[in-house]
Amino acid sequence: MDEFFARNRLSAYIDGELSDTEMAEVARAIEEQPELREAYLELKAAVDLLRQHGPVQAPAGFHSSVMRRVEGLSGGRSWFGRLLGPLGRYPVQGLGVAVVAAAVMLLVFRGPMLSDPGLDNIQLPPMSDADREAAVPGPTKGEGAERGQASDPEPAEEQQASAKEESGSASTAPSPSTTSKTGTAPATTSKSTGGSKSRLSEEGVVPIQELLRNQEGTYIPNWDKESAPTAVIETTTDAGKGIESGAGDLATSPFTYRLTPTEPDALRRLVALAEKLGGGAFTTAGEPHEPYILTVEKNYEKVVLQIPASRLESVEPYLRSMGGLVTVHADQDRLYRADAVNVTVEVQYQP
Amino acid sequence: MLALLLAVLTQLSDTELVARFKGGDEHAFSHIVRRYQDRVFGMCLRWLGERAMAEEVAQDVFVALYRSLARFRGESSLSTWIYRVAVNHCKNKRLYSRRRRRDRHEPLEGKPRDDGPARELPAGGRGTAEGVERSEAQVLVHQALEAISEEHRQVIVLRDIQDLDYHEIAKILDLPRGTVKSRLHRARTELARVLRNRIGKEDVKL
Numbered sequence: 001m002d003e004f005f006a007r008n009r010l011s012a013y014i015d016g017e018l019s020d021t022e023m024a025e026v027a028r029a030i031e032e033q034p035e036l037r038e039a040y041l042e043l044k045a046a047v048d049l050l051r052q053h054g055p056v057q058a059p060a061g062f063h064s065s066v067m068r069r070v071e072g073l074s075g076g077r078s079w080f081g082r083l084l085g086p087l088g089r090y091p092v093q094g095l096g097v098a099v100v101a102a103a104v105m106l107l108v109f110r111g112p113m114l115s116d117p118g119l120d121n122i123q124l125p126p127m128s129d130a131d132r133e134a135a136v137p138g139p140t141k142g143e144g145a146e147r148g149q150a151s152d153p154e155p156a157e158e159q160q161a162s163a164k165e166e167s168g169s170a171s172t173a174p175s176p177s178t179t180s181k182t183g184t185a186p187a188t189t190s191k192s193t194g195g196s197k198s199r200l201s202e203e204g205v206v207p208i209q210e211l212l213r214n215q216e217g218t219y220i221p222n223w224d225k226e227s228a229p230t231a232v233i234e235t236t237t238d239a240g241k242g243i244e245s246g247a248g249d250l251a252t253s254p255f256t257y258r259l260t261p262t263e264p265d266a267l268r269r270l271v272a273l274a275e276k277l278g279g280g281a282f283t284t285a286g287e288p289h290e291p292y293i294l295t296v297e298k299n300y301e302k303v304v305l306q307i308p309a310s311r312l313e314s315v316e317p318y319l320r321s322m323g324g325l326v327t328v329h330a331d332q333d334r335l336y337r338a339d340a341v342n343v344t345v346e347v348q349y350q351p
Numbered sequence: 352m353l354a355l356l357l358a359v360l361t362q363l364s365d366t367e368l369v370a371r372f373k374g375g376d377e378h379a380f381s382h383i384v385r386r387y388q389d390r391v392f393g394m395c396l397r398w399l400g401e402r403a404m405a406e407e408v409a410q411d412v413f414v415a416l417y418r419s420l421a422r423f424r425g426e427s428s429l430s431t432w433i434y435r436v437a438v439n440h441c442k443n444k445r446l447y448s449r450r451r452r453r454d455r456h457e458p459l460e461g462k463p464r465d466d467g468p469a470r471e472l473p474a475g476g477r478g479t480a481e482g483v484e485r486s487e488a489q490v491l492v493h494q495a496l497e498a499i500s501e502e503h504r505q506v507i508v509l510r511d512i513q514d515l516d517y518h519e520i521a522k523i524l525d526l527p528r529g530t531v532k533s534r535l536h537r538a539r540t541e542l543a544r545v546l547r548n549r550i551g552k553e554d555v556k557l
Contacts, residue, residue: 011536015510017517046495046543047511053488054512058392059406066384066413073417280450286442286501288449306446340443 003036010040256344261323267291274305281305294349305343312341365429384413391437397508398441400497408444412437434523498545503538
């Protein structure tokens with residue numbers, strides 16, 4: 001057997017995972033070829049070391065610690081079961097409690113992203129003019145300008161001027177929560193809804209609520225309604241995995257979106273979003289994602305956002321605010337079964 | 352009476368234990384913990400490298416298991432499922448730790464951990480020649496695993512330390528069996544290289 005061929009089978013040979021014929025061939029090659037034998041012995045020694053000294057025992061008291069934590073879960077009933085527990089014993093009082101609780105929940109969560117205190121403070125990273133220049137070459141920039149997209153670099157004075165012109169149009173896109181949130185970001189709200197030219201504040205920072213508040217209804221901020229791509233939602237369920245999969249596996253994110261942002265700093269926005277929600281952004285290899293400015297040439301990236309499950313519902317509306325969005329895969333079944341959920345976003349920059 | 356119950360539970364298969372738990376028998380879960388605690392803790396320790404973190408994550412795995420065991424449909428074996436949950440917890444913990452380090456502007460690679468491998472010394476073995484030898488080997492294992500890539504560490508931990516077969520590893524990591532096979536080969540080769548560099552070629556050939 002060829003040495004290269006045999007060398008690549010040494011690991012499987014150690015495990016006995018080859019066919020009888022291959023086992024015999026590799027064994028013969030090991031006997032005949034000293035270098036191969038050396039490689040085999042080295043590999044075998046490493047495996048033996050791990051098998052002998054790798055396994056460990058759980059520390060003393062581990063079992064009782066687990067059982068104590070489990071006992072704290074009220075005998076195994078879910079939080080929902082515990083919440084509804086009083087209903088069984090005290091039907092009238094319990095019903096009253098449930099109604100009041102439902103009313104409170106309705107008030108609090110009527111607009112989940114809008115009332116989310118964590119999101120209210122999100123500041124998206126600024127994008128420098130240089131980045132904008134680098135992202136979009138001349139002709140494309142012109143097109144962007146015609147469409148009023150943020151990829152159009154313009155002096156700060158022009159931004160402010162255009163913002164003033166466009167501030168009047170904010171009233172044409174009413175949103176129940178707009179007025180309630182205006183006070184939280186006075187510097188930018190007057191510029192928020194007219195178009196992307198006015199998207200950046202003087203500091204080049206956009207509060208996330210400016211974008212999110214526009215998600216109610218059909219209004220899409222920073223897009224001309226006519227030119228905004230239609231979002232096609234295709235929801236599928238990865239039924240084969242279900243609860244057994246848990247969540248957090250980068251290779252099997254329960255949610256996958258295809259995003260076509262118009263702004264070159266989309267990656268930075270995604271990273272900022274994930275971090276502000278208490279999660280992180282990673283490459284598909286599991287490394288922390290280092291955002292860069294998208295260009296016409298380098299216009300595709302896949303980002304895995306790891307989001308606390310409780311904040312997941314804020315993600316999709318925000319993605320929609322960034323551009324066209326297609327839900328490639330959404331496994332709602334796995335949504336609430338882990339502390340953190342991975343959301344894969346395929347970014348296809350379309351200036 | 353309790354001893355009798357424990358003896359009965361010991362004889363039960365995973366499937367039977369799950370069925371008993373679903374039927375309201377809390378002792379069944381206790382026994383599942385006993386059955387898998389070494390494996391889960393061991394995997395977390397070898398994956399994460401830090402004892403305290405591994406214990407915390409391993410406990411989290413069992414708590415997560417407890418919360419969701421009633422919905423376990425048995426499409427895979429309990430063992431596979433527990434490993435999957437453990438793998439995901441370890442991955443999440445690792446990513447979270449990495450992000451925290453990045454936020455603190457600490458280098459991710461090339462920096463020894465705060466609580467290095469010395470803390471892994473087996474308490475029971477200290478003070479004896481055998482214990483010292485065992486400790487050194489365990490420290491070596493720890494250092495070698497720390498030195499290889501996470502992707503490689505995953506398969507090595509599952510195969511060589513947890514002694515799972517290729518098929519089960521494939522299911523746990525959601526990879527094709529062939530990928531497991533080739534990745535394991537690369538992982539072991541990398542590990543052997545690390546060991547060779549660390550302790551010298553002759554010493555590895557025990």
